[in-house]
Amino acid sequence: xxxxxxxxxxxxxxxxxxxxxxxxxxxxxxxxxxxxxxxxxxxxxxxxxxxxxxxxxxxxxxxxxxxxxxxxxxxxxxxxxxxxxxxxxxxxxxxxxxxxxxxxxxxxxxxxxxxxxxxxxxxxxxxxxxxxxxxxxxxxxxxxxxxxxxxxxxxxx
Numbered sequence: 358x359x360x361x362x363x364x365x366x367x368x369x370x371x372x373x374x375x376x377x378x379x380x381x382x383x384x385x386x387x388x389x390x391x392x393x394x395x396x397x398x399x400x401x402x403x404x405x406x407x408x409x410x411x412x413x414x415x416x417x418x419x420x421x422x423x424x425x426x427x428x429x430x431x432x433x434x435x436x437x438x439x440x441x442x443x444x445x446x447x448x449x450x451x452x453x454x455x456x457x458x459x460x461x462x463x464x465x466x467x468x469x470x471x472x473x474x475x476x477x478x479x480x481x482x483x484x485x486x487x488x489x490x491x492x493x494x495x496x497x498x499x500x501x502x503x504x505x506x507x508x509x510x511x512x513x514x
Contacts, residue, residue: 363445364414365399368452380485395496423461427452434507439500460485
């Protein structure tokens with residue numbers, strides 16, 4: 358069976374240092390975690406995504422952040438394997454003017470507390486913000502940290 362494919366967007370801007378837009382994962386598992394609990398906005402590429410991976414990444418960004426991604430030029434940073442067995446293709450763009458006032462994510466349902474029979478809805482993302490590269494590196498899940506290396510290589514070229 359082929360690996361599940363995801364697509365995501367990594368926005369960056371240049372201030373005193375390069376900053377990236379990342380999001381804290383929502384739900385009870387991540388509620389009290391910070392380091393290693395952040396992600397780029399991303400989601401599964403569906404079979405119905407006939408417009409391609411960038412279109413899927415843009416759809417997922419809007420679902421998770423509550424704002425459409427900026428209308429700008431995107432470049433592929435490549436494919437990155439995740440510990441879950443998924444692969445994520447990441448598109449990056451400079452987005453200096455992107456700074457939404459609120460983050461409003463779609464929700465997922467989960468039985469919580471476990472074995473309680475009670476189904477609750479939780480946001481996929483409960484926070485998102487601009488962070489300097491080195492701080493973002495500590496906050497991103499371990500499997501997504503190489504994405505920052507790819508961005509640095511892209512910016513250096």
